Amino acid sequence: xxxxxxxxxxxxxxxxxxxxxxxxxxxxxxxxxxxxxxxxxxxxxxxxxxxxxxxxxxxxxxxxxxxxxxxxxxxxxxxxxxxxxxxxxxxxxxxxxxxxxxxxxxxxxxxxxxxxxxxxxxxxxxxxxxxxxxxxxxxxxxxxxxxxxxxxxxxxxxxxxxxxxxxxxxxxxxxxxxxxxxxxxxxxxxxxxxxxxxxxxxxxxxxxxxxxxxxxxxxxxxxxxxxxxxxxxxxxxxxxxxxxxxxxxxxxxxxxxxxxxxxxxxxxxxxxxxxx
Amino acid sequence: xxxxxxxxxxxxxxxxxxxxxxxxxxxxxxxxxxxxxxxxxxxxxxxxxxxxxxxxxxxxxxxxxxxxxxxxxxxxxxxxxxxxxxxxxxxxxxxxxxxxxxxxxxxxxxxxxxxxxxxxxxxxxxxxxxxxxxxxxxxxxxxxxxxxxxxxxxxxxxxxxxxxxxxxxxxxxxxxxxxxxxxxxxxxxxxxxxxxxxxxxxxxxxxxxxxxxxxxxxxxxxxxxxxxxxxxxxxxxxxxxxxxxxxxxxxxxxxxxxxxxxxxxxxxxxxxxxxxxxxxxxxxxxxxxxxxxxxxxxxxxxx
Numbered sequence: 001x002x003x004x005x006x007x008x009x010x011x012x013x014x015x016x017x018x019x020x021x022x023x024x025x026x027x028x029x030x031x032x033x034x035x036x037x038x039x040x041x042x043x044x045x046x047x048x049x050x051x052x053x054x055x056x057x058x059x060x061x062x063x064x065x066x067x068x069x070x071x072x073x074x075x076x077x078x079x080x081x082x083x084x085x086x087x088x089x090x091x092x093x094x095x096x097x098x099x100x101x102x103x104x105x106x107x108x109x110x111x112x113x114x115x116x117x118x119x120x121x122x123x124x125x126x127x128x129x130x131x132x133x134x135x136x137x138x139x140x141x142x143x144x145x146x147x148x149x150x151x152x153x154x155x156x157x158x159x160x161x162x163x164x165x166x167x168x169x170x171x172x173x174x175x176x177x178x179x180x181x182x183x184x185x186x187x188x189x190x191x192x193x194x195x196x197x198x199x200x201x202x203x204x205x206x207x208x209x210x211x212x213x214x215x216x217x218x219x220x221x222x223x224x225x226x227x228x229x230x231x232x233x234x235x236x237x238x239x240x241x242x243x244x245x246x247x248x249x250x251x252x253x254x255x256x257x258x259x260x261x262x263x264x265x266x267x268x269x270x271x272x273x274x275x276x
Numbered sequence: 277x278x279x280x281x282x283x284x285x286x287x288x289x290x291x292x293x294x295x296x297x298x299x300x301x302x303x304x305x306x307x308x309x310x311x312x313x314x315x316x317x318x319x320x321x322x323x324x325x326x327x328x329x330x331x332x333x334x335x336x337x338x339x340x341x342x343x344x345x346x347x348x349x350x351x352x353x354x355x356x357x358x359x360x361x362x363x364x365x366x367x368x369x370x371x372x373x374x375x376x377x378x379x380x381x382x383x384x385x386x387x388x389x390x391x392x393x394x395x396x397x398x399x400x401x402x403x404x405x406x407x408x409x410x411x412x413x414x415x416x417x418x419x420x421x422x423x424x425x426x427x428x429x430x431x432x433x434x435x436x437x438x439x440x441x442x443x444x445x446x447x448x449x450x451x452x453x454x455x456x457x458x459x460x461x462x463x464x465x466x467x468x469x470x471x472x473x474x475x476x477x478x479x480x481x482x483x484x485x486x487x488x489x490x491x492x493x494x495x496x497x498x499x500x501x502x503x504x505x506x507x508x509x510x511x512x513x514x515x516x517x518x519x520x521x522x523x524x525x526x527x528x529x530x531x532x533x534x535x536x537x538x539x540x541x542x543x544x545x546x547x548x549x550x551x552x553x554x555x556x557x558x559x560x561x562x563x564x565x566x567x568x569x570x571x572x573x574x575x576x577x578x579x
Contacts, residue, residue, distance in 0.1 A: 007379035014368060077363035082380055084327045084359075085425055086352035274290075275329040276360075 004087060004095035012099060017068045021061040025107050026114035029054045033118040047119035048128040048136075053239040054111035055140035059232075060172060062104045062144065063151055067168040069103075070096060070155025074164070080275065089271045097152045097263060104144040135248055136238045142255035143231035143238070147172075149259040150231075153266035159276060179232035182223050183240070188213045229254045278305045279338075280429050280461045281326065286335035288321050288485075295321040297485035298335065303429075303463055303478070308455050310476030311465040312569055318485040319465040320360060323433045327357050339429075353381075357431035362418020366407035370398045370417050373406060377424040388426075396420040396450060412443030419450065430454065432464045436471055444471060451475055473565040483573040500568055503534040505561040513553035521547070534561060 012018050033050055073079040073096075082092050119125075126133055151168055158164045194209035215223055227233035228247045234255065281303040288296040296318045303309045313319050324330040326337060328348070337344045342351040364373050374389045393399040396416040401409070406417060415435055422430060432451070436444045452475065454460045466472045472479075479496060481488045491499070508514045511527045518525045521543075524536040535544075541558060548555050 003380060003382035007376055010379055011365070011376060014372065016367065072365070076365055077359070077361055078365055078376075080327065080329060080357075080359055080363045081377055081421060083329055084352060084355070084357045084422075085381060086328075086349035087380065088349060272331070274331070275324070 001091045001095050004082065004091055005098060008095055008099040009102075012069075012103065015069060017065050018103065021065045022107060022110050025054070025058055025061050026110045028057060029111040029114040030118040033115050033122070033124070037122050037124075047115055047124045048126040048133045050119065051112045051115045052133070052136045052140060054115065055108055055144060056176075056235050056239050058104070058107040058111050059144065059147060059235065061107055062100070062148060063168050063172045064165075065103055065107075066100045066148065066151035066155055067165040068161075069100070070152065071158075071161030071164040074159050075161035083275065089273075090267060093152070093156055093263075093267050093270050096156065097149060100148045100152050100155075101145045104148045105141060108140065108144060139234055139238045139248060139251045139255075142252040142259075143234040146231040146255040146258040146262070147175075149262045149266075153262050156266055156270045157273065175230065175232040176236075179227065179230060179236045182227045182233060183236050185213070185215050186220070186223055186227065188215065190214045190216070229258070231255050231258055279303060280305050281337065281339055281463070283322070283326075283337040284335055286322065286325060286337060287333045288318075288325060288330065289333045295485055296325070296332070296335075299482070299485060299487055301480050301487045301490060303461065303480075305461055306455075306459060307461055307478045308451065308476050309461070309463045310472040310479045311463055311482065312467065312469060312472060312479055312565075313465075313482035314467060314573070317482045319482060320433055321485075322482075323357065323359055323431050323463075323465060326355075326431060327359060328352060329359065353425060354427055355429040355431065356419075356422030356425060356427040357433070358415070358418040358422050358435060359431070359433045362414045362421070364406050364414060364417050364421065367405055369403055369405060370401045370409075370420070373417060374420060374424060377421045381425045383424070388424075392420045392423060395423070395453075397446065410443070412439050412446060415439065415443070415447060416450065419447075423454070428458075428460055430460050430462045432462060434466055435464060436466065436468060448475060469565045469569060479565075481569060481572055488572055496565070496568065500564075501536055503536045503561050504539060504558055505532065505534050506558045507532050507556040508548065509554040509556070510552075513551045514548065517544070517547045517551050517553070531556075 029050075032054070033047070036050070079092065083089070150171065154167050154171065155164050158167060189211055191208040191214075192211045193205060194207045195203060195205045197203055227237065228251060234251045279302045281301075283299055283301050286296050286299040287294070299318065299322060311319050311322075321330070325332050325344075326339065332344070339348060339351040340354060342348055365376065368376065370393060371389060374392060375386055378386055378389070390399065393401075396419055398413060398416060398420065401413070406414060409417065419430075419432070419435070435447050435451075439447065448471065451462055451464065455462055464472065464475065477493050478490070479493065480490045505528075506514070508531060511530055511533050514533055515525065515527065518535060523539060525533050526536075527533045545555055
């Protein structure tokens with residue numbers, strides 16, 4: 001597999017989309033720090049939050065790159081060159097998975113570096129305990145790796161580049177939307193300020209009443225678990241703000257579980273797949 | 277003669293459609309094996325199975341003595357293939373494409389690349405990306421990639437499809453060169469029979485997923501009947517004369533016919549003159565590979 005990895009990484013450096021995605025990711029990350037400073041100079045003191053918040057942005061670039069990189073192997077037919085000379089399908093699958101995960105980590109690294117350079121230039125600091133920063137980074141890296149595994153499944157099992165791009169992007173947006181909706185529902189307060197209108201038509205505001213949108217009981221437990229297990233939910237939680245995460249010790253394990261299950265499914269189906 | 281590839285009752289089904297229906301064939305070492313069949317006969321399907329792109333529903337094949345049910349990956353390292361379209365990275369140069377394949381193969385250095393580029397006539401392409409190559413150049417680059425591992429068996433699926441006359445000549449000369457100078461066995465599928473007849477040393481005729489006949493080029497030449505193609509003023513009068521002397525013939529049109537068997541031109545001329553039929557020309561004519569193929573598999577309903 002080392003031969004395939006060597007070939008994959010050599011191709012990575014020569015792929016335009018790699019440099020374009022990395023450059024845009026870095027520029028946007030640096031720009032977010034600079035623009036934040038221009039609006040509110042104190043924001044530069046929270047570089048750690050800025051760095052982590054770029055994980056969600058990086059995900060979009062990773063999705064686009066993975067779809068183009070894996071799709072090109074199908075559209076140009078170059079995946080056949082590997083099979084014809086006797087490389088096994090498992091080797092090919094894992095080499096591609098590792099390449100996409102490495103790209104994801106490089107994207108996050110580029111975003112972190114850009115925030116660090118821009119933030120340091122403006123006199124910023126981490127703005128959160130190093131332990132919290134390290135834990136959130138670990139959660140983000142694992143969640144991104146799990147998402148990369150999902151993109152690899154799509155990229156290896158579909159044979160059309162345009163279909164790969166379409167399905168990957170739809171999946172990302174669907175997962176983002178799902179994660180955002182779950183987070184929003186879970187963030188609903190249990191009680192809200194009540195309002196009533198009396199017989200004379202006067203509006204009375206005051207007192208706490210139960211929030212009809214509040215999710216409670218088993219339903220809340222299920223939504224919380226889903227949000228913790230899904231990589232997108234983890235990314236949204238990690239990038240949402242300061243403070244420790246719910247089940248942060250378990251989140252990397254959940255991500256690795258998603259990675260393992262999706263890769264197992266991908267490998268089993270890819271081994272049987274008829275290539276053209 | 278030692279066989280590089282032997283297939284035994286290979287079956288490949290796509291849902292209800294049977295692409296290969298118990299196909300058995302033998303590719304001798306050192307041959308240029310012309311794999312002839314109509315579109316949809318199963319040529320590409322067989323090549324895909326041999327290359328490991330797809331799996332047989334039933335049956336086996338043997339490559340360099342290794343059964344497909346065994347560790348076929350090692351045997352595949354000794355072969356190269358261009359299946360349908362050449363598999364190349366369009367955003368890379370010819371040299372970068374070869375370097376990429378060298379890495380996939382795990383070759384220790386790139387020192388063989390200039391020679392390969394020269395062999396396929398792409399040594400002067402420099403920084404030109406493959407997307408800007410002509411179809412012929414892409415095809416040659418595809419063959420160069422297939423040659424990266426120094427294989428001794430090459431599978432080429434329709435390598436001259438869509439090429440201009442110059443491109444066809446270049447590919448033909450390259451295949452002959454590889455076979456003669458490097459002793460590479462070549463399996464070449466095509467339905468351009470005239471072109472194939474200039475290359476092949478052996479033929480396998482496939483129809484409806486089965487091999488109809490395997491034959492060497494020498495044997496084929498013997499089996500192709502000789503005939504004389506004549507051009508006359510009236511083929512009806514010609515037919516009367518030929519019926520009179522008991523010669524087999526086939527009328528092509530109102531003025532042309534093929535006469536089979538040994539004929540005396542002097543006697544034929546005299547008889548035609550007596551019948552009031554003028555003889556314009558007469559040429560020796562071999563039955564073509566195309567005619568042989570049609571005789572073998574018949575004319576399809578679509579033709």
